[in-house]
Amino acid sequence: MQATQTLSQGLKQEFKVVLPAAELATKLESQLAELRSKAHINGFRPGKAPISHLKRLYGKGLMGEVLQEAVKQANRKIIEDNGLRIALEPRLDFPGGADEIGKALEAEGDFSYCVTFELLPAIEIGTFDDIALERLVAPVGEDDVARVIANLSARAREFEEKTDEHARAATGDRLTLDFIGKIDGVAFEGGTQKDVDLVLGSGAFLPGFEEQLEGAAKGEQRVVKARFPADYAVPALGGRDAEFDVTVKKVAAPQPRPIDDAFAAKYGFKSVADMRSAVRANVEADHARASRDKLKRALLDVLDRKFSFALPEGLVEQEFSTIWEQREREAKEPGGTFADEGATEEAARAEYRGVAERRVRLGLVVAEIGQKAGVKVEDEDVTEALVERVRRFPGREKELWEHYRNNPQVLAQIRAPLYEERVVDHILAQIKVTERSVSREELFADGEPGAAG
Numbered sequence: 001m002q003a004t005q006t007l008s009q010g011l012k013q014e015f016k017v018v019l020p021a022a023e024l025a026t027k028l029e030s031q032l033a034e035l036r037s038k039a040h041i042n043g044f045r046p047g048k049a050p051i052s053h054l055k056r057l058y059g060k061g062l063m064g065e066v067l068q069e070a071v072k073q074a075n076r077k078i079i080e081d082n083g084l085r086i087a088l089e090p091r092l093d094f095p096g097g098a099d100e101i102g103k104a105l106e107a108e109g110d111f112s113y114c115v116t117f118e119l120l121p122a123i124e125i126g127t128f129d130d131i132a133l134e135r136l137v138a139p140v141g142e143d144d145v146a147r148v149i150a151n152l153s154a155r156a157r158e159f160e161e162k163t164d165e166h167a168r169a170a171t172g173d174r175l176t177l178d179f180i181g182k183i184d185g186v187a188f189e190g191g192t193q194k195d196v197d198l199v200l201g202s203g204a205f206l207p208g209f210e211e212q213l214e215g216a217a218k219g220e221q222r223v224v225k226a227r228f229p230a231d232y233a234v235p236a237l238g239g240r241d242a243e244f245d246v247t248v249k250k251v252a253a254p255q256p257r258p259i260d261d262a263f264a265a266k267y268g269f270k271s272v273a274d275m276r277s278a279v280r281a282n283v284e285a286d287h288a289r290a291s292r293d294k295l296k297r298a299l300l301d302v303l304d305r306k307f308s309f310a311l312p313e314g315l316v317e318q319e320f321s322t323i324w325e326q327r328e329r330e331a332k333e334p335g336g337t338f339a340d341e342g343a344t345e346e347a348a349r350a351e352y353r354g355v356a357e358r359r360v361r362l363g364l365v366v367a368e369i370g371q372k373a374g375v376k377v378e379d380e381d382v383t384e385a386l387v388e389r390v391r392r393f394p395g396r397e398k399e400l401w402e403h404y405r406n407n408p409q410v411l412a413q414i415r416a417p418l419y420e421e422r423v424v425d426h427i428l429a430q431i432k433v434t435e436r437s438v439s440r441e442e443l444f445a446d447g448e449p450g451a452a453g
Contacts, residue, residue: 001074003081011119011312013084017074019067019111027066067111075115085120087312121309123368131302131431135295138443140283148279149259156266159252162218169216169251171201176250177213179224183242190234191242195249209244216248290443295433296424300362303427307365311357320356327352370423377418385414 001023007014075090093114159174169175175198181191200210206226216222224244232238257263264275327348369375390400404411 001070001077003074003078006114007116011087011121011310012116013082013119014114014116015078016114017071017078017112019070019074021110024066024070024111027070070111071113078115079117084117087118087120088314088318091116091118118312118314120312120364123307123309123365125365125369125372128427128430129432131299131306131427133295133298133302133431133433135433135435136291136438136443137435138287138291138438138440140280140287144283144440145276145280148283149275152267153257153259153263156263157257158255160255161250161252165217167217167251169200169214169248170253171214172199172254174199174250174252174254175213175216175248176252177246177248179244179246181242181244183237183240185243188237188242191244206242213246213248216251218248218251220248222246222248287440287443294443295428299424299427299431303365304358304362307361309361309364311360311364315360316353316356319359320353323352323356324349366420366423369427370419373423373426375419375422375426377415377422381418382411382415385418386411389414 001020002018003015004017005013006016071092078084079086093116095112095114162173177196177198178194179192179196180187182188198205198210198213200214202210204210206228209224209226212224212226213222224246225241226244227241228234228237228239230239259272261271264270264272267275269275269278386401386404390397390404393400404414
């Protein structure tokens with residue numbers, strides 16, 4: 001094999017490779033000899049068929065295998081000899097085209113091709129003593145526990161129809177309705193419903209809809225006016241004014257639901273005390289996850305600003321394609337077009353390419369930090385995470401278990417986030433992290449915590 005470097009530019013290196021016909025012929029002869037010992041050819045005793053006859057029958061197919069393996073070996077040797085850290089599978093080009101490939105398959109000459117490697121960038125990690133972050137912490141109080149239990153009680157509450165002919169609907173009552181929705185006096189598709197239950201004050205219907213039904217009585221008819229939100233799921237209705245001809249069929253009042261041991265038993269607890277303990281533990285776990293997520297996001301933001309280097313174009317393009325495919329699927333859903341979002345495809349592409357670049361940059365940084373720190377994810381950790389994942393799908397555990405275990409690429413989807421979390425832990429152990437107590441609302445707010453570094 002002869003390999004000549006023809007390009008070294010940034011993260012790309014290209015080589016022209018020539019595989020001599022003599023080397024290929026020797027490998028082909030070896031393949032034919034192996035085949036001869038196994039093949040059963042009509043007219044010949046086992047192992048006695050002439051090589052020339054086998055070559056006429058199988059030479060072209062075997063040479064294809066020889067070429068494929070020879071190219072793999074040549075590329076591996078180039079990588080080893082030059083100490084290349086490749087980001088993607090190499091790209092092959094055949095300047096001679098189909099004619100040269102055909103000649104090589106017929107064992108009629110040298111075989112040449114060009115191979116392009118896209119390399120991983122060199123990343124100087126340095127230290128992390130210049131990074132300082134805040135960990136937001138929201139203590140769990142009795143109010144938090146009581147709120148969750150109240151929500152559970154609300155879900156389990158029962159309603160009793162008001163029988164007094166003078167009874168009027170109030171906030172918290174459940175109304176059973178028939179209605180016909182109209183725009184400009186014409187009923188619109190999906191706007192006619194029967195026997196719909198609505199709890200006043202739940203905010204389940206359009207803004208202003210429920211308030212106009214307060215004080216209504218059983219059998220009463222009202223015209224309710226409301227406007228669809230501009231970002232409504234059905235674009236044709238977004239921002240439109242509508243009128244609903246509503247008939248109140250029933251008015252039912254919520255019945256008191258004592259928070260006692262009988263109530264706790266409905267959720268599988270022996271007592272209210274056990275229920276409160278379990279609820280507190282769950283709320284504390286939710287707070288811990290939110291705190292961790294905020295801190296991790298802040299750390300990744302700092303790392304994204306801290307490191308600047310050329311990115312492998314192929315990796316960025318792969319990540320962008322994944323993101324864009326998801327965006328195109330969303331565009332087919334109601335309200336998902338660029339126009340619906342007040343954006344253009346060009347602007348969206350630029351935004352998502354920036355997201356792809358961030359993901360690739362952080363992925364490379366995390367991998368480099370983990371590699372230098374000797375971070376590892378043991379098989380036992382992956383198995384434990386896999387068990388936890390398949391448990392979420394009762395009845396399909398065996399199917400999903402086999403799917404993951406038999407598909408290394410899919411299993412990597414479990415290993416990768418575990419590795420990332422360990423690298424994050426490694427970095428957090430080396431930086432300055434201070435805690436700040438905040439409210440639950442701030443902890444779960446969409447805004448990201450501040451970070452210095």
